[in-house]
Amino acid sequence: MSLQVNLRQRVADALRTAGIDERFAAVAPAAAARFGDFQTNAAMVAAKALKKNPREVAASILTHLNVEDFCERPTVAGAGFINFKVLDTALSDAVNAVRNDRRLGVESVQKAKTILIDFSSPNVAKPMHVGHIRSTILGDSLSRIARHLGHRVITDNHIGDWGTQFGKVIYGWKHLLNRVALEQTPIDELVRLYREVNAMEENDPVLKETVRHELVKLQQGDAENLEIWKQAVSLSWKEFERLYGLLEITFDERLGESFYNDALGPLVDRLLAQGIARESEGAVCIFFPETPALEEKPCLIRKSDGGFLYATTDLATLEYREQRWHPDAVWYVTGAPQQLHFEQVFASARKLGITTDLLHIAFGSILGEDRKMMKTRSGENVELGGLLGEAIEQAMTVVTEKNPDLSAAEQHEVARVIGLGAVKYADLMQHRLTDYLFSWEKMLSFQGNTAPYLQNAYVRIRSIFRKAEAELSEGISYASSPISIAAPAERALALQILKFGEVLHAVLEDQRPNLLCLYLYELADSFHSFYEACPILKAEDRVRSSRLALAEVTAEVLKTGLSLLGIGVPERM
């Protein structure tokens, strides 16, 4: 049991003895070090409910509070804050416990859920661009964290392999295809076809109709068009796989929209038969008269020309997932603009009797330097592949400059870990709902609150151990010596290490990896302060052993935490 959980329990006990509802028991790290290590605001919250004086309630709680075995005498401050300062011995014990715990103080959830996470979802024959970054990186990180906390997670890449873009691609394939280019750079060629046809039909209604007809032929099963489609999908997958491999992202399920195609017609028929959907203006819609916000926002599931829509596919997909995985929750990691769409889909799902916890994990848009949203067809989108390459390249120049002694192979690997880490961290560190201002300069800057800063903290610790192993004579082992907390910088670092047990649960509570980023940054910061203030290798035996062990736990937490963000750590950099 962690110190914080233990304290919460003691506060609950005190509340119960004092005749106050123990649900008010909540303990948080102290707002500032001058107040102590932990605090509870229970007295003020309870006083509010009971219409009593907060300070009197605090005093009453204090008389029933029994924490002498691991805290100094608690004090009441301000409007009714109760502050705790943990004894050095108890703090030492707690950090030692984390050090000896394979899970570093992170407890698994009480009730493991099956969570299906839908993210990334690039479109075939279109480049993966910056717009896919957030979904991909955020979804991957949430998957890792949920899994780490003991949930059963299914990652599902719902590829856009059946969209209207195929009319353009097929027309282009038949009339504009450059076979050599297709061999050498297949995705670029597919994108070129898409873009050229898209531009050509802009002012040509006749061509537009021809292109649309190619799409209809594909949908009706035309052999030639189907073959072109299959090749386009296969070529796109190769490129996706390359990028996912680079990013070290994996999927358990990778069924594209086309997989659900045959289910769409029967689904709409069934919804009509059950009276859930009805015809309106030639289209088939689901209405939500009972939901005020959706009263005038029907969900279209079949067009008047018989075609199906985004919502139809999403509903069919959900039904499939229900019977295939029986999930407790389905999370959709997509942009905030799709909020209405998901409200409609979720409301429709409820009409279908689906009670699964459905969640739209929305995130803000990626903005260009003009502060306008980056649009899919602006033609100025930064492609993901190029972006990652650029990040690695820039990391490479820094690495070769800072550490020319590394072998070429190691420089490449370090540049990859740093470059990709920088891109991922720059995205994850922000609250997911705030719009993300895309900036090469910021993303690739290795100063301040960035992945390289965190990686550097880890590398330094590894460096200390390399030096220690070289200097210490054989037989001397620090591994068996306990951590003993004394100096202020040691206290601060120890307390920060202990927070790891809480932060992951907080992240999953609101699907916010930025809380983990913030935590790791503060951990690295605490370590660097400790590193400056407390000599490790130059200290006398017992202190040296303790500090080495403290550094070791720090490294483990950094490595584990970063891995949960999908970010690696090098041994040298």
Added chain:
RNA sequence: GCAGCCAUAGCUCAAUUGGAUAGAGCAUCUGACUACGGAUCAGAAGGUUUGAGGUUCGACUCCUCAUGGCUGCACCA
């Protein structure tokens, strides 16, 4: 028109969900380099949290109104 999201230091962002003197990073300034890796640390300066009311012991946070911005709203995904 209706709805959703948002407005915090010069810039980019936080704020443990209603708690203590609103915190970081860039940029600026002052210190610390024969260094356990300076990709660092210690410190300074920078704020009427868009504006006006309200709720209470206490508001960046909740409510109302206003202003400004982004996004969505019937046959794209």
